Amino acid sequence: VSASSRLEREYRLYRRRIARCRTENQINRVHIALGSYMTPFEVRYFDAALERDDPGSISRAWFTDFMRLMPLRQLRQAEFERRGVLKGLSIYSAQLGSPEQKTLLICFAGNFHRLGLPSSTLLDCLDPALYDVIILRDLSLRVFSWGIPGLGEDFFTTVAALRRYVDLSAYRNSITLGTSSGSLPALLAAILLETDRGIYINGTDLPQFAAYVKSFGVSDAPYAEALARRPEPFPDLLLVYSGQHAEDAGAAKALHERVPSRLLGVANCGTHGVLGWKLTKGRLPSFLSRLLGQKVESHQLAATAETE
Amino acid sequence: MSAPEAQLERPRQVVFDALRVASPSGFTEELRRAFVNERLNLKFANLDMDSLGRMEFCIAVELATGASLLPSQLLELASTDAVEQWLRQALA
Numbered sequence: 001v002s003a004s005s006r007l008e009r010e011y012r013l014y015r016r017r018i019a020r021c022r023t024e025n026q027i028n029r030v031h032i033a034l035g036s037y038m039t040p041f042e043v044r045y046f047d048a049a050l051e052r053d054d055p056g057s058i059s060r061a062w063f064t065d066f067m068r069l070m071p072l073r074q075l076r077q078a079e080f081e082r083r084g085v086l087k088g089l090s091i092y093s094a095q096l097g098s099p100e101q102k103t104l105l106i107c108f109a110g111n112f113h114r115l116g117l118p119s120s121t122l123l124d125c126l127d128p129a130l131y132d133v134i135i136l137r138d139l140s141l142r143v144f145s146w147g148i149p150g151l152g153e154d155f156f157t158t159v160a161a162l163r164r165y166v167d168l169s170a171y172r173n174s175i176t177l178g179t180s181s182g183s184l185p186a187l188l189a190a191i192l193l194e195t196d197r198g199i200y201i202n203g204t205d206l207p208q209f210a211a212y213v214k215s216f217g218v219s220d221a222p223y224a225e226a227l228a229r230r231p232e233p234f235p236d237l238l239l240v241y242s243g244q245h246a247e248d249a250g251a252a253k254a255l256h257e258r259v260p261s262r263l264l265g266v267a268n269c270g271t272h273g274v275l276g277w278k279l280t281k282g283r284l285p286s287f288l289s290r291l292l293g294q295k296v297e298s299h300q301l302a303a304t305a306e307t308e
Numbered sequence: 309m310s311a312p313e314a315q316l317e318r319p320r321q322v323v324f325d326a327l328r329v330a331s332p333s334g335f336t337e338e339l340r341r342a343f344v345n346e347r348l349n350l351k352f353a354n355l356d357m358d359s360l361g362r363m364e365f366c367i368a369v370e371l372a373t374g375a376s377l378l379p380s381q382l383l384e385l386a387s388t389d390a391v392e393q394w395l396r397q398a399l400a
Binding site for chain 2: 023025026028029110112180202208247271272273276
């Protein structure tokens with residue numbers, strides 16, 4: 001099936017789904033879900049197809065917004081394609097290059113099953129020739145402690161099962177990244193999978209996380225054990241927090257005392273959604289380069305300072 | 309997340325559940341306890357809830373009750389007590 005016929009089929013399915021919606025909330029629900037899964041290529045296709053619609057339609061407004069939220073909007077030599085392996089696991093990869101030329105980015109979504117941004121915004125910043133991206137979603141809203149259906153029934157079996165879908169050792173390097181409730185899981189996954197880097201963005205410290213996990217009927221002991229592991233080489237752990245957000249700053253600094261890591265405070269940012277805040281400042285791609293320690297558009301190293 | 313949710317009357321329970329979905333970081337454990345135990349009236353402006361959060365809040369209310377509270381209406385209601393009152397009228 002060609003890419004264009006696949007997209008046209010997806011678009012027709014979308015139109016039928018929207019036609020069945022009876023309330024504004026139902027329409028919003030469909031678009032919020034799409035925002036968590038779509039690639040830049042899909043967003044551009046849908047946006048172009050919707051040009052035939054009434055300029056005041058809600059669908060057009062949503063896709064105009066998705067387009068506006070993509071900072072680069074570059075046409076790529078090859079585009080990210082989504083492999084929807086499971087509802088809670090999507091793999092984004094372009095038919096270009098080989099794993100040894102690419103960085104594998106394993107993302108643990110936070111609120112609303114996203115990384116503080118639509119998936120198309122994040123992917124738009126990354127060169128598909130250089131990155132493969134996995135997005136894991138906590139569909140049970142239990143900070144991944146109940147696992148991901150089809151992958152594992154708890155956090156640890158879920159992380160271990162990732163190896164069924166991807167060969168980490170084949171990649172040039174691998175990085176985990178998590179936002180909000182996905183932050184500490186991303187950090188732990190970096191230690192468990194022995195990736196090169198783990199990025200935590202505005203998450204919780206271990207005691208609060210342990211309290212959450214216990215309230216879901218899950219033992220917190222394995223989490224403390226995982227955080228205490230010190231594999232060699234140890235991943236480069238980066239704890240990012242909004243400098244003007246007392247709760248997020250406090251959590252990152254407390255966690256920094258528990259695990260070898262580097263702190264990165266984002267000055268003047270008082271919002272929990274730091275990636276979205278960077279987007280509004282027009283600095284999301286360069287900020288991502290700093291978090292990843294390498295450019296989003298090349299393998300050139302990017303420095304990570306103590307403050308941003 | 310450990311607040312005694314079961315003791316809440318129906319409209320307040322709906323608001324409590326919607327807040328947990330819509331504002332996971334702003335609806336802190338401390339606020340949850342105060343909401344349940346002290347019947348605290350929370351201002352949405354203090355809940356770290358963005359436009360997406362407001363949409364999620366309205367979706368959660370509609371899924372739980374069938375009542376269509378729109379994000380534009382939520383902006384006008386401003387607090388949890390106001391939403392509860394709106395819900396009582398909508399469900400009457």
